[in-house]
Amino acid sequence: MNTRPQTARSSKLRRLFASDERAGDRSELERGQLALTLVREFEAQGAGWFWRTDRDGQILYLSDKVAGVIAGGDAAGAPFSRLFHTDDDGQNKRTLAFHLSSRTAFADLSVRTPGPEEDRWWSISGRPLVDELGHFQGFVGHGSDLSEKRRSEAEITRLALYDGLTGLANRERMRVSLDQTLSAARTAYRANALMLLDLDRFKQVNDTLGHQTGDALLQQVGQRLMRCVGDTGLIGRLGGDEFQVLLSNEGSRDRVAEVAQAIINSLSQPYFISGSSISIGCSIGVAIAPEDGSDADTLTRNADLALYAAKADGRGVHRFYRPEMLADAQGRKRLEDDLRIALQHDQMHVCYQPVVSAETARIVGFEALVRWEHPKRGPVSPADFIPIAEECGLIEAIGERVLRAATRDAAGWPEDVRVAVNVSPIQFANPALPVLVANALASAGLAPSRLELEITESVFLTDSAQSDRMFAALKGLGVRLALDDFGTGYSSLGYLRSAPFDKIKVDQSFVRGAAMPGGRNAAIIQAIVTLATALGMETTAEGVEIQDEIELVRRLGCSHIQGYVYGRPMLGAQAAEALAANQGRASPVGHKVSRAPRSRMLRRARLDIRGDSLIVRIRNLSATGAMIDGADLSAHPAGTPVLIELVDDQMFAGHLRWAVDGRAGVQFADSFSLERLSVGAARPPAR
Template sequence: MLGANAACAVVMTLSLWREVGVGLVAWCAVLLVLSLHRVLLLNRAMREPDHPFNRRSPRRSVVDAVLAALLLNGALAWILAHATGLALATVVCLLTGVFWGGSIVFAAVFPAAVAFVGVTLALSVGGILAGGHSLWHLCLAAMFASGCVLALRNARQQAGLFAAGVRQRLDLERQGDLIGLLLRDFEEQTSDWLWETDARSRLRDPSARFAQVLARPAHAIAGRALDDLLADPATPGNAVALAELGRHVAARRPFRDLVVPLRAGIEPRWWTLSGRPTVDGSGAFAGYRGVAGDITETRLAQARVEHLAHHDALTDLPNRASFCAALARALLRPERAGAAVVSLDLDGFKPVNDRYGHPVGDALLVAVAERLRAAVGPDALVARFGGDEFVVLVERPSGLGAVEALCRQVVARLAEPFLVLGEGVTVGVSVGVAFAPTDGDTEDALLKSADAALYRAKAEGRGTVRFFEPEMDRKLQERERLVQDLRGALGRDEFVLHFQPYVSAEGGAVTGCEALIRWRHPVRGLVSPADFVPLAEEQGLIGPIGAWVIERACAEAARWEAGQRVSVNVSPLQFRDRSLPGTILEALTRSGLAPWRLEVEVTETVLIDDADAALDILRQIRAMGVRVALDDFGTGYSSLSYLRRFPFNKIKIDRSFVQDLTSRDDNRVIVRAIRDIAKGLGMTITAEGVETTEQAEQLRLTGCEELQGYLFSRPLAADQLGLGEAGPGRAA
C-alpha cells in the first residue's frame, strides 16, 4: 500500500509540478523517503517473532494514522483548492484511493481507521469548499462524505475479521501450549514417549524420555535413523520387527503396536511403536510422528504366567500338566519301552507340617525338591503334583536294576535330616514304579499303575520301593470303589453303632459302654472300622462321620435308665476342626444327656500332632462336664508329660499289656506302675482286651476299676444291650 501511494505521488508530481511548483516536488521527496523508511521497518518486523499487544499499540496506531493522513492529504487538499480541469480530476481520484486504501490499511485498529478517514475527509472537503461553493463543489464534497462512510463501514467489517483472526490465532497458540504441556506431562507420568522422523526416517527433536530409555544424550540420537537406533541383531525377533517397520515406512502407511525386542544395557526389553505418516504444507511426505512405550513388565508378567501354567509355584518343578505332556511325548517315541514313571509320597510330612506350621512345611517341600533333583540327575524329569506328592519320569533307563538303584538312592537321600528355617526335621519317602508299555501305554494308565505301586509301598512301611504288579491294580480299583461307596454311606444311613460294655471289676455291673461304628454295606455286609476309618480320614470324611457317632451315641445313652456312661472315640483329624466342642454341646442338647455321662476317648496321636491346640480343645470339652479318657496308654513315648499337662478322668490300659499279663512279669510291673500313676493323679483305670478269668482276676487284684473285653461281651447292637427299661445289666 505504501508503494502504491508513493507511485501515485510520483505520477501526480510529474503531471502537475509545472502548475503547482517546486513545493510539490519537495512533498513527493519527503513522502518517498518516509515510505521507504516505513517499508524497511515493516520488513524487519516481519522477520522478528510476534510480540504481544500492549495498551500503547492502539493509541500509537491512531497517531500514526493522523500523521499519515496529514502527510498524504495536506498537499493534495491545497492543490484541490487551486486546481481545475484535468488536475482537479486527478487529485480527486488520488484522494479517493487514499482514503479507501487508508481505511483498509488501518482497519486492524478501527479507531486509527476512523482517524485517518476523518482527517482525510476534513482536508478533502476543506480543499473542495476552498475552491468554491457552487453546486458542483457541494455535490463533490457530499460524494466524498458518503464514500468515507462506506469506507468506515468496510473498515469496521475488516476490523471484526481481523480481531476474530487474532483471537483464533491466540486460541490456537494457547491450545498448542496446552497440548505441549499435556504431552510433556504424558511423557513424565507414563512409560511412553513421543517420537518424530523426517522424510528420510531420521529422528527429529528427540524427547528427553526417548534419550533416557536409550541411555544416550539427546544430541547423540538426533538425526539418526530410527531403525538404526533400534537395531539389535543379537536379540531374537529384533530383525523381524525392524523389517516389518521398514515395510510400513516404505509403503507410508500407519502402524500400531509394533513390538520390537531389544536390549537396553544388559537387560532384555520390549518396546511397542505406533506411528502415522505426516505431510508438509504442500502435501508432500514429511516423515512419521508417533508414540513408543516400554512393555517389558507386561511381557515378563506374561512369561511368568505361562511359566506358572506349567510349573509348581512353590518348588518351580514342572506340574502335572507339564509332566503329562512330557510323558505323552516319551510314549510316542520308539524306545518308549524304557520309560519309567516313579511316584513318590513323603512319609511323616503331615506331622511336620502340623507341628511346625505351614512355613516350615513349605520350606521342607522346597528342600525336598532340590534334593530330589540332585538325586535323580539331569536325565530324569522331576515334577510335583501337589501336597507332598512328587513324580519322576525316567526315559531310556538301563534296565529295571538301574531304576531300582535310582529309587534306593532317592530313599536314602530323602531320609537324611533336613534343616529348614532353623528346625531340624526328618521325613521318609515311599516309592511306586511303573514301566511303559507293560504297565500302561497311556499317561493315565501309567500314572494309575505307579499310584497303585505307591499305595502298596506305603501300606508295607516307611522307605519302601515297590514295582507295579497286576494284583495291585485290582486292589487299588477295589479301594477306589470302597471310597466311592463310603462317600455316600452317611447319606444312605448305612452306618450303625455297636456298644461294648465296661464292667465293674468288683461287682461285675455294667458301668458304661464304648460306642463302636460299623458300616452296613449293601454288598459287603458289615465292614470293620479298621477297613474304612483310615479311608474316611484320608478322604476328609471323618468329620461328618465322627459328628454322627457323637450325636447317635448321646441319643442312645439317653434311653439307658440306669445312667450308664457312653464313650466315643475321637479321631486325631477331628481335633483339627475347632468346632468339635460345639458338636459335642449340640449332641448333648438335642439328646438331653447329662454331660458327665459322655466320655470322650483320645489317643496320644492327638497330642503328638499339635499338643497345644489339642489340649485347648480338651479343656473346652472338660469345662462342659464331659469326661475325657486317654486311650491305648503306654504305647506312645510321651504319655507321662501329657498326664502332667492335662487331668484326664480315666486311663485305658492297652490290650497289648493285658494279653500276656498272666505269663510275663514285665507286663504285670507295667500295669502296676500305671495303676500307681493313675491313683496318684486321681484318675480311674479301665483295662481293655480282657479275654480270660485269670486276666480279670489279676487286673482286679492290681486295682483296675473297670474291665472290658470278650470275656464279658462282644460289641452288641443297641437293642441287644438290655440297658433300657430292664435297668442296669450285668456282664454275661
C-alpha cells in the same frame, strides 16, 4: 482446522534439512556435522544404535556403546558376522550370514554376541548400499538391545514352568515332559518310570512350627531330591508336599527301587531349620511305562495307587504298582458308594462292648461301636469302612448317629453305668462338636458325667491352641475324656500334662501276650498304669481275651478291663439284659491260659528220646513247643529230655510235656524263632 503447529514443524524441518534457496547458504559439511550430532545424541540417550560395513563385511562404523560391550571399544575392521550370530530359537528361517552373503535386506533379526556376553541379545535391521552405478558398497543398519526383554520373557517362562519355592519343575512342566517322554517312547519302545512322592508328617511341621519353617523344609527336600536323582531324571513339585520324579529310559525295577530307597533314606535324615531339628519321612509310589500305562493319565493314576499302598503299609516305604491295586481302588469306590446308601437307608446300628471293673468284675460301662450290615456283602468290618468314611467326608455323619444312639440307649441304664463314644480327629477339629454333644445329651436326658468321649493321639497333630480350646469346651460340658490306643501314635508326656483326660486306654497290642513269660508287655503296662495313677487318671486294658490276662492286668493296677474275655459287642437290648443279670457282674469266657501263637502244619521230623531215634509228624509249632504224632511216647514220663529236628539236620533240645493216644506235647528248652522255617525247611510232609 488449525494447521499452525504442523506448518511450524514443517518449517523447522525445512530449515534443518531442506536444500532449497533459503537453506542454500548452509554447506554440506555443516549439514553433515548436524546429522552426526543428532545421531550421537540418539545413540547416547536411546536404546538404538547404528552400524555400517564395507563390501567385504568388515565394520566401518559401530556405535560406541555396542562396541564397548562386545569388542572392548574398538570394532573397526572386525567382520560383522563374527561379532553377532543368529538366535537359534528356531524362529529364524534365514541367518545373518545368509543375508550378508546374498546381499538382501533384513529386519528385526534376533542375534546374540558370542563369548562372555552370551546373555546379551540384540535386534538388528540392515539393507545393502549401492553407488550411482549400482555397485555394492556394504551394509548399513540399526539395532536395539533385547537383553532386558529376553530376561523378562525368560522369567515369565520360568514362573510358568518352574515351582517358585523350590526351583523344581511345576505341575504343568511335569505334565508336558511326561507327555513328550511317553510319546517318544512309543516309537522307540523304551520304558520310563514315574514316581509320586508324599512327605510323611509334613503337616505336623506346618501346623506346629509355621508355614515359614514348612517352606524352608520343602526347599531342603528339593535340594536333597536333586542330589539323589541328579541328571538321571526330572524332578517336580506338584504342590504342597507332593513331588514327582520322571526317570526317562529306565525300566529296571531293581535300579528304580535303588533310587526310591535312596530318596527315602535321604529325606528321612534330620533337617536343621532355625535352630530346630525336624524329622519327616517319605512314601513313594512307582509306575513303569508302558506296562503300567502308556499315557500320562493312566501312568499317573497307577503311580498314585502305588503311593496309596505305600502309605497303607506303614509309610516310609516304596511300592510298585500292581494290577490288584486298581481292583482295590475300585472296590473302595464301590464301598464308598454303598456307604452313602447305607446312611440314607439306615443300614448301620450300634453295638456295645462291656467295660468291667477290675476290682469287682461289675459292668461299669459300655463302649459304643458302629456296625454295618450290608444287604449283599453281609457284615462289613469297621476296619474297612471307617478309613473310607474319613476319606470321603462321611465320618461326621456316622459319628453323630453313633453319639445320639449311644446317649439315647445309655439313658435307660442304671445311673452309675457310663457309655463311651469314639471321636475321630475330623470330628474333634470341628468347632461345632461341643454344640453337637450338648444337644445329644439334652435330647437323651443323659447326665454329662455318664458320657465318655474317646480321643486318639492323632488329634494332637493339629494346632495345639485349637486342641486346648476344644478340650476346655468339652470339659465345660461335664463329659469325661479318655485317651484311646495309648502308646501306638505320637505319644508324648506333654499331652497328658496339658490335656484334661480322665482315663488312659492301654492299647491291646500291649495286652496281648502280656501273660506269656519272657515278654516286656507287662512292664510297659505297669509303667502306663503308674503314670496314669500319678496323674489321677483311670486305666482300661483293651483287648483282653484270655482269662489269665485278667489277673495280670488286675495285679498291674488297671482299673478297668475290656475285651472278648467279658463278651463281644452286643445290641442295646442285650446290654440292658447283661446289666440286669447277676447283679451286673460279668463272667469271663474263652481260653483260660495264654499260649504262644501256633502255626499249623504237617511235616516230618526226627525225634531222639532216651537213645531211640524216631520219625514223627509235627502237627503245630509255636515259639515254645510243638504238638507231634506218629509215635507212641506214653511209656515215657513227663519231663523226659528229647531232641527234635525243627530245621534240616539241626536238633533242638526240649522235654516231653505229655503223651496220650499217639500224640505228644514237646516243650523247647529255648525259644524257637518261626522265621527260621523259611531258611531251612525240614523234610517233606509225611504221606
